[in-house]
Amino acid sequence: MAAKPAETRRLYLQIADKLRALMEQPDFARNGRLPPERELAERLGVSRPTVREALVALELEGRVEIRMGSGVYVCATHGEATSAVPNEDELGDSLVDNMAARSLIEGAIVASVAPFAKPKALKALRAIYDDMAREVAAGQIPIGPDRAFHAAIAQMSGNEVLIRLIASLFDERHSPLSTKLRDHFENDGTWRAALGEHKEILDALEARDPVQAQAAMQRHIKASLERVMAQRKQG
Known part of the structure; x- marks a missing residue:
């Protein structure tokens, strides 16, 4: 080839x-x-x-x-x-590019669904957050609840293309490049921080505040990238 x-x-x-x-x-x-x-x-x-x-x-x-x-x-x-x-x-896309795309798209999605979020959808999202909190408290890596949380927000849009797109972007984290980066630079502290960021997104959605929901989503994705990319090795 x-x-x-x-x-x-x-x-x-x-x-x-x-x-x-x-x-x-x-x-x-x-x-x-x-x-x-x-x-x-x-x-x-x-x-x-x-x-x-x-x-x-x-x-x-x-x-x-x-x-x-x-x-x-x-x-x-x-x-x-x-x-x-x-x-x-097979290596995968740049994590920097992936997270930039997620920030743009997921930020727009959460802003668009916030004013119209249905109680049933918000209750389900709260349950996913609670699952994530339990796993973090147990010292586990909450990959399942994390994916479910972002997927649930995409599903609130009712747009099948966006739902598939968010799933694809999120699952890129399992590429060899992203997996290795996270193995090196993620730890228990990073997931505790991420849990708080998910809480901010959930609170903004429950308040049906599109501005705060978008800001919280974009802060979370930016911080997630920085936790992998900004940590320094000695020397």
Whole structure:
């Protein structure tokens, strides 16, 4: 299969290509350790989140190892490819792009449904939130209730296209790239914060306030991205 033109490939994959080339330079990764994300971002002319996504792509490829609290290191066996390594199409979309799309679309949806939310739908949404709260309190990751919460708001629109779209965008979190990012940078504290943000969305819907509902949804999605992308590794 012919390679995709560079300009049509995801930006983080283009940056991963550049990092591979830099890793071949003898003085780039001193003692096997790559420069900090900030330095890489400045050198490559992109944002730190894009660099982080590129590094995770290289980790999935087996070329580097991300050690929390220490840095990113070249793997001694990086030249050995395995069948388990996902190809470019399997890696998934940029989490930054995905969350930007969700913020725009889910923000518009929740604003449009807030004034007309039916008591039955709100009661069901409250029950989903309660399920999420119980799982968080038990130290579990509430993936099921989280998805159900966002899906339920989309269903309030009655628009099947939007319902499918939100489900597809949400399920992108299970792509290899997004899963690895979350494995590294999410923790119990991030889910406690997310629970409070869902409460703000629910409260705004129950008040039938479209402005606050949209603001709460967009704050939540922005904060969710920042919890994965803004946390710093030492070094």
